Amino acid sequence: MLENVEVLNHSCVKFNFEKVIYTDPFQLEKGENDADIILITHSHFDHFSEEDIEKVRKSDTIICIPQDLYDRSIALGFKRENIVVVEPNHSYEVLGIEIKTVPAYNVNKKFHPKENNWVGYLINIENCIYYVAGDTDITDESRKVTCDCAFVPVGGTYTMTASEAASLVNEIKPKLAVPIHYGSIVGKPEDAQTFVKNLDKDISGKILM
Secondary structure (H helix, E strand, C coil), rough: CCCCCEEEEEEEEECCCEEEEECCCCCCCCCCCEEEEEEECCCCCCCCCCHHHHHHEEEEEEEEHHHHHHHHHHHHHCCCHHHHECCCEEEEEEEEEEEEECCCCCCCCCCCHHHCEEEEEEEEEEEEEEEECCCCCCCCHHHHHHEEEEEEEEECCCCHHHHHHHHHHHHCCCEEEEEEECCCCCCCHHHHHHHHHCCCCCCEECCCC
């Protein structure tokens, strides 16, 4: 399930299948300029990084973004036909890949308001559904997610804590769970370890960063 998947940094996950997909590229040491699709969860600098988008994009890369990033994507040189504006709770087909959006927001803090319409993504690749949660707390919508592999933020402050993330994963019961969003802006490597330790025994936890 993770043979062709890497967590490069922070919330940047690279899916290297027939199509190459990046989520939220940030602070990348190098760029392959090989992205077929870039999925952006929201507009904060550690998720929409112009510098890092330039490291992974090609001339025909498709970028999926919330509405508030449309003008900035145009300014980066993306053609209108290569921009997919996404909304929460919608399904899209991008280069033959089924992508669904899940609302991503805070319930007990103000960093990610629900009304901003920011998202996480469900990506169906080779009949495996990967959930990249975005910056979120435990929400009614995230508790209803069905997936095979979940990438969830564990750093706290702006998102779920490690124990909260484990609680969510234990509820939605993927086969595999991977901690992200720690070690750079917020959170420590210990948070990833706490997350894995708190997973139910029937869920495999894997630290990739």
